[in-house]
Amino acid sequence: MSNLAVSWFEATARQRLAALVDDGSFEEFLGPEAREASPHLGLFDLPRQFDDGIIVGRAKLSGKSVLVAAQEGRFMGGAFGEVHGAKLTGLLRAARKLGQDVVILFDTGGVRLQEANAGELAISEIIRAIVEARTAGCSVIGLIGGRAGCYGGGGIIAGCCSHLIVSEQGRISVSGPEVIETNRGIEEFDSRDRAFVWRTMGGKHRYLIGGADDFVDDDATGFRAATVAALAAGKPLTRTVLEAEQHRLTTRLARFGKAQDGYDVWKALGMAQPEALPGLAVEAFLDIARDRRETSDDAR
Amino acid sequence: MHTKRMAMKNWNDQKTARAARIAAGQTVADGKMIPAERLTEFLEAVIRPGDRVCIEGDNQKQADLLARALANAAPARINDLHMVQSGVVLPEHLDLFDRGIARRLDFSYSGPQSARIARMLFGGQIELGAVHTYLELFARYFIDLTPNVALIAAVSADREGNLYTGPNTEDTPTVVEATSFKDGLVIAQVGEIVDRVPRVDIPGDLVHFVVDAKKPFYVEPLFTRDPAAVTETQILTAMLAIKGLYAPYGIKRLNHGIGFSTAAIELLLPTYGEALGLRGRICSHFALNPHPTLIPAIEAGWVEQVHSFGSEVGMEDYVAARSDVFFTGPDGSLRSNRAFCQTAGLYACDMFIGSTLQIDLAGHSSTVTTSRIAGFGGAPNMGSDPHGRRHPSEPWLKAGAEADITSPAPLRRGRKLVVQIGETFGDKNVPLFVEQLDALALAQKLNLDLAPVMVYGDDVTHIVTEEGIANLLLCRSTDEREQAIRGVAGYTDIGRQRDRKMVERLRERKIIQRPEDLGINPLDADRSLLAARSIKDLMLASGGLYKPPSRFRNW
Numbered sequence: 001m002s003n004l005a006v007s008w009f010e011a012t013a014r015q016r017l018a019a020l021v022d023d024g025s026f027e028e029f030l031g032p033e034a035r036e037a038s039p040h041l042g043l044f045d046l047p048r049q050f051d052d053g054i055i056v057g058r059a060k061l062s063g064k065s066v067l068v069a070a071q072e073g074r075f076m077g078g079a080f081g082e083v084h085g086a087k088l089t090g091l092l093r094a095a096r097k098l099g100q101d102v103v104i105l106f107d108t109g110g111v112r113l114q115e116a117n118a119g120e121l122a123i124s125e126i127i128r129a130i131v132e133a134r135t136a137g138c139s140v141i142g143l144i145g146g147r148a149g150c151y152g153g154g155g156i157i158a159g160c161c162s163h164l165i166v167s168e169q170g171r172i173s174v175s176g177p178e179v180i181e182t183n184r185g186i187e188e189f190d191s192r193d194r195a196f197v198w199r200t201m202g203g204k205h206r207y208l209i210g211g212a213d214d215f216v217d218d219d220a221t222g223f224r225a226a227t228v229a230a231l232a233a234g235k236p237l238t239r240t241v242l243e244a245e246q247h248r249l250t251t252r253l254a255r256f257g258k259a260q261d262g263y264d265v266w267k268a269l270g271m272a273q274p275e276a277l278p279g280l281a282v283e284a285f286l287d288i289a290r291d292r293r294e295t296s297d298d299a300r
Numbered sequence: 301m302h303t304k305r306m307a308m309k310n311w312n313d314q315k316t317a318r319a320a321r322i323a324a325g326q327t328v329a330d331g332k333m334i335p336a337e338r339l340t341e342f343l344e345a346v347i348r349p350g351d352r353v354c355i356e357g358d359n360q361k362q363a364d365l366l367a368r369a370l371a372n373a374a375p376a377r378i379n380d381l382h383m384v385q386s387g388v389v390l391p392e393h394l395d396l397f398d399r400g401i402a403r404r405l406d407f408s409y410s411g412p413q414s415a416r417i418a419r420m421l422f423g424g425q426i427e428l429g430a431v432h433t434y435l436e437l438f439a440r441y442f443i444d445l446t447p448n449v450a451l452i453a454a455v456s457a458d459r460e461g462n463l464y465t466g467p468n469t470e471d472t473p474t475v476v477e478a479t480s481f482k483d484g485l486v487i488a489q490v491g492e493i494v495d496r497v498p499r500v501d502i503p504g505d506l507v508h509f510v511v512d513a514k515k516p517f518y519v520e521p522l523f524t525r526d527p528a529a530v531t532e533t534q535i536l537t538a539m540l541a542i543k544g545l546y547a548p549y550g551i552k553r554l555n556h557g558i559g560f561s562t563a564a565i566e567l568l569l570p571t572y573g574e575a576l577g578l579r580g581r582i583c584s585h586f587a588l589n590p591h592p593t594l595i596p597a598i599e600a601g602w603v604e605q606v607h608s609f610g611s612e613v614g615m616e617d618y619v620a621a622r623s624d625v626f627f628t629g630p631d632g633s634l635r636s637n638r639a640f641c642q643t644a645g646l647y648a649c650d651m652f653i654g655s656t657l658q659i660d661l662a663g664h665s666s667t668v669t670t671s672r673i674a675g676f677g678g679a680p681n682m683g684s685d686p687h688g689r690r691h692p693s694e695p696w697l698k699a700g701a702e703a704d705i706t707s708p709a710p711l712r713r714g715r716k717l718v719v720q721i722g723e724t725f726g727d728k729n730v731p732l733f734v735e736q737l738d739a740l741a742l743a744q745k746l747n748l749d750l751a752p753v754m755v756y757g758d759d760v761t762h763i764v765t766e767e768g769i770a771n772l773l774l775c776r777s778t779d780e781r782e783q784a785i786r787g788v789a790g791y792t793d794i795g796r797q798r799d800r801k802m803v804e805r806l807r808e809r810k811i812i813q814r815p816e817d818l819g820i821n822p823l824d825a826d827r828s829l830l831a832a833r834s835i836k837d838l839m840l841a842s843g844g845l846y847k848p849p850s851r852f853r854n855w
Contacts, residue, residue: 009834010827168855195850202855278855279844 006220008145009169013055013072016105019220020143020227021059021068028057030087038081040115049075052083056091062228066101067091073107073148080153081112085122092129092140101139101231104161109176110152123153130160134237139163141230143223144170144212145203151176162237163230165223166203166212168282173201195278199262204277204285208266209252210294217282252294269294314483321346321485322508332461334487334511339369342509344377346485347449351381353402354447354475355393358386358434358638359409359522359677360589360610361468363453365489365513367392370451375400382406384445386434386471386638388413388675389520397426406445407675408432414672421673421746431673431752433680435642438471441478450479450486453517456497457490461504464497467611467619467634468519472502474639480506491516498631521613521849523589525563528834528854533723533766536815536825538564541653541721542573544769544818545762546582549695549717553585555645555682557654561721563593565653570600570831587645587682590615590626590634592838592846596831598625599841608634609641609678614852618845638678645682650695651717652682653764656754657726658734661782661794663757663772665720666739673742676754683755685716699761702773715773718755721764724790732765733785733794757781763788766822767795768814775811787812 006019017026030036032050041048053075059068069088071078088104095102111119130140142161144150149171150158158164158172166172175183177191190196199205207215214230216222235241259265266274270292277285310316328334328342347353347370355370356363370378371392381402388394388410396402397420406429410417420426432440441447452475455466465472480486487509488502538561545551546565556562569583583597584604590612597603606626611619611634619626619634629635645652656665667674689696696714704712722732743751763770763785770784780802787803789795806812815822832838835852 007833193850195853195855198853198855204855278853 008167008218008220008223009147011220012074013070013105013107016146016220016223017055017059017068017070020103020105020224021061022063025060026057026068027059028055029091030056036083036087038083038115040081040118044114046114052081052087053078054084054087056087061103061224061231064101064231066103066231067095067098068103068105070105071107071146071148071154073146076112077109078107078146078148078154079109079112080119080122081115082118082122084112085119085126089122089125089129092126092133095138095140096129096133096136099136099138101141101234102133103141103143103227103231104157105143105146106150106154106158107146107148108150108152108154109148110154120153123157126153126157127160130157131237134160134162137236139231139234141165141227143227144172145216145218145223146170149173149201162235163214163233164206164212165214165216165226165230166206167216167218167222168198168203169218170203170206170212171198171201172206172211177201196261198278204289205262205265208269208289208293209256210248215282215286215289222282255294318483318485321348325509329509332459332508332510333493334509336365336511336513339365339511340372342511343370343487344373346487346509347373347378347381349378349380351448352384352445353381354385354441354450354479355383356385356450356452356471356475357389357393358471358610359389359411360519361453361470362387362390362518362520363451363489364390364392364518365511366451366453366487370401371395371399373401379403382429384437384441384447386437387411388417390518391416394420403427404429406430406432406437406440408434408437409675409677410673411675414674418671418673428746431675433642433676434471434638434678435646435681438474438478438639438642441474446482446484447475447479448484450475450484452476452486452488454488454490454502455516456492456494457488457507457510458494458497458504461488461507461510462497462500463488463490463502463504463507464494464499464631465501466498467616467636468517469501469636470610470638473637476502476506485509487511489513489517498633499629501629501635519611519613521852523558523591523612524614524835524848524852525558525560525591525593526835526852527563527567527593527830527832527837530560530564530567530827530830531723532825532827534560534564535568535827535829536766536820536822537561537721537723537764538568539572539820539825539829540766540769540813540815540818541565541719541764542568542578542582543576543820544813545651545653545717545719545764546573547576547578549651549698551582551651551695551717553649553693554583554651554653555587555649556591557652557679557682559655561655561723562653563591564830566591566593566597567830567832569597569602571829573602574600587641587649589636590619592835592848593832595838595841595846598622600831607641607644608636609638610636613849614847617847618842621845642678642681645678646684646686647689649682649716650693651719653717653719653721654679654683655722656720657730657732658737658739659720659732659763659785660734660737660757661785662778663760663763663781663785664737664753665755665760666737666751666753668737668739668742668752668754670738670741670745673752676752679754683718684759685718687713689714689716699773702771703761715761717761718759719762719764720755720760724765724767724788724792724795731792731794733789733792735794765790768812768817771811771813774809780806780811784811
């Protein structure tokens with residue numbers, strides 16, 4: 001029967017945070033009581049939220065103090081607006097100053113169309129803040145398994161993180177399925193074929209091509225354990241790391257650039273029965289995938 | 301006096317005419333087998349201008365190859381056809397009218413073609429007979445709309461033309477019965493020709509020609525609802541329905557309409573229903589397609605028997621492995637039959653519950669909007685009180701007693717529960733309750749005698765929204781009825797114009813019941829109550845037997 005523990009996919013941003021960090025350790029910055037809502041949405045007669053769809057603050061994870069941010073995918077698809085973005089930028093700049101690691105719970109479709117310029121600027125500021133925090137020695141860990149996935153600018157930000165943890169439900173990409181279909185045609189990408197969407201953007205595929213570092217079950221305990229382990233591992237961003245990552249991506253493009261479907265990639269990775277992979281439970285999948293996947297070879 | 305015989309009257313013209321068609325078919329066909337590449341040419345040889353033609357197809361299966369071949373025919377050879385068919389669903393069904401091959405149309409359901417059919421009716425390209433319910437159209441096949449030619453779809457055929465229609469048998473037996481026994485011509489498209497069919501659904505002597513399409517006929521997975529999309533409001537309305545209707549009336553035999561509200565009810569049975577101690581007391585016998593969302597309830601031992609109109613894509617193996625619950629053939633797979641299941645839903649069920657797009661103050665409901673004519677399908681058969689019913693049952697008698705307090709019990713007609721369930725604001729925040737149905741504007745625009753009403757107000761017994769349940773059986777005047785409807789219409793314009801004092805009085809008489817009146821806390825309506833929260837949960841609950849189509853998978 002259905003797993004009635006805290007499903008990461010089903011949970012709200014606040015439920016995820018509560019289940020992730022040590023009990024009672026979360027302290028919110030600029031909470032809903034501060035009413036820092038979007039100054040733009042009112043112009044479009046759209047409802048606002050007092051936290052602008054992102055929660056930022058400080059918490060403890062297995063006793064270690066970290067800064068945390070969680071996007072609420074149920075509000076405007078977790079999209080980045082001016083306030084939303086500023087809260088995350090501020091948190092990342094604080095991390096650098098305080099020398100603290102950051103955990104970001106992504107759940108976003110990208111930039112909010114109604115405040116696109118502010119949103120795009122926010123994405124760039126966040127990327128810069130991540131790079132500065134990481135070169136200063138902080139780890140930035142991304143958790144992806146929410147309903148909205150991690151798309152648009154969110155997908156680029158995720159690519160700048162030190163470590164990504166993903167569940168099967170999680171999706172990571174820049175352009176979403178509908179956008180690709182609209183621009184390139186249904187022959188290129190059938191956005192209504194959901195199994196295909198997951199084979200090309202979903203958690204298992206991203207883990208297999210080294211686009212994510214850990215693959216966990218859709219529950220808060222799995223995400224928590226992997227986050228604690230990743231915090232302990234801590235990898236500073238250096239020029240060597242960047243060059244290794246560039247090399248890895250070049251090789252990946254050469255190896256899989258012609259693939260039309262996740263199946264083609266998995267086959268090239270040496271999977272005996274690629275079509276069986278989507279149906280496998282986490283343990284069985286990891287048993288097969290661990291050794292054959294395109295590793296991130298410590299690039300992050 | 302003795303009867304005067306008509307001089308020179310030939311009493312077997314139709315048989316002769318069919319024999320002539322079969323002979324004409326031999327110019328292309330080899331015995332019963334039509335070469336697929338000459339299908340259009342074949343149809344031109346056997347179909348006559350003015351024929352009544354049925355292309356099999358409904359809201360699920362489609363004789364797609366035959367539809368395409370007929371749409372490619374030369375209008376000079378075939379024209380003025382009168383199409384009599386359940387579904388106008390494929391673009392080719394309407395291309396026939398655009399190309400002048402067909403002129404007149406009697407149908408039941410138009411789903412995806414609802415906007416185009418409306419445009420063509422406005423434009424006068426289609427001469428409309430009537431929009432029917434499925435059962436009504438089937439009935440007319442035997443009285444005044446008998447097809448001259450039926451183009452049907454099956455899974456496989458043997459060389460004698462015995463057909464295997466498989467889990468999606470649906471309308472085929474009805475169409476063949478009406479056509480073949482009244483000297484009409486039956487032409488079947490099949491996915492493959494085999495030496496021996498797995499079971500004989502249609503005997504070969506009723507089938508005159510067969511074409512090998514070399515691939516399965518098209519089937520739409522219309523009855524799959526992803527539990528991931530069920531909202532908390534839908535869960536609340538489902539809780540209200542279970543505790544406020546299913547339990548007190550003791551509804552064991554029923555039909556569920558398509559939609560997320562009824563999917564939510566199915567998913568709450570093994571959790572919320574179980575906690576209320578209702579297993580074995582409600583929901584044991586269904587007239588229902590194999591809804592994937594029913595899997596958890598079946599697995600938890602709730603459901604004794606299900607008869608189906610059609611199958612559902614991906615459910616074939618699960619159904620075959622649960623033959624104690626479903627109707628299956630000697631080959632092991634589901635046997636569905638739309639006409640029988642519609643009859644079962646009408647006469648042997650004590651409740652229909654389904655959603656709609658618009659409800660007016662008299663309780664009439666409709667899924668028509670001014671630019672779309674979606675037809676009726678089977679909902680009006682399910683959602684109506686059958687006046688021919690004579691067998692008693694507890695819910696039927698209880699509902700009858702609520703509606704009629706004056707007649708002596710032995711002379712009192714029972715009532716079938718016909719329940720409309722939905723959120724006060726539906727998809728895209730469109731209000732469910734309206735002053736006037738769009739169906740009326742449409743009827744005026746098309747000059748129709750009847751507005752396309754899905755369920756008439758006098759058949760509706762209850763309306764359930766997140767604000768509560770309105771029991772229309774207990775209303776004693778049209779005024780009470782109107783206020784009972786306003787009383788559950790929430791913040792829609794209709795709801796805000798309620799007479800608050802009267803609504804409170806209706807509540808005292810239990811004509812309106814709020815969640816708190818039923819001991820339901822709206823904050824308990826949480827997705828964690830669902831027995832499955834994703835398509836994958838359904839697949840896992842079925843032990844891997846349910847194989848969801850690609851478009852529903854998020855893995």
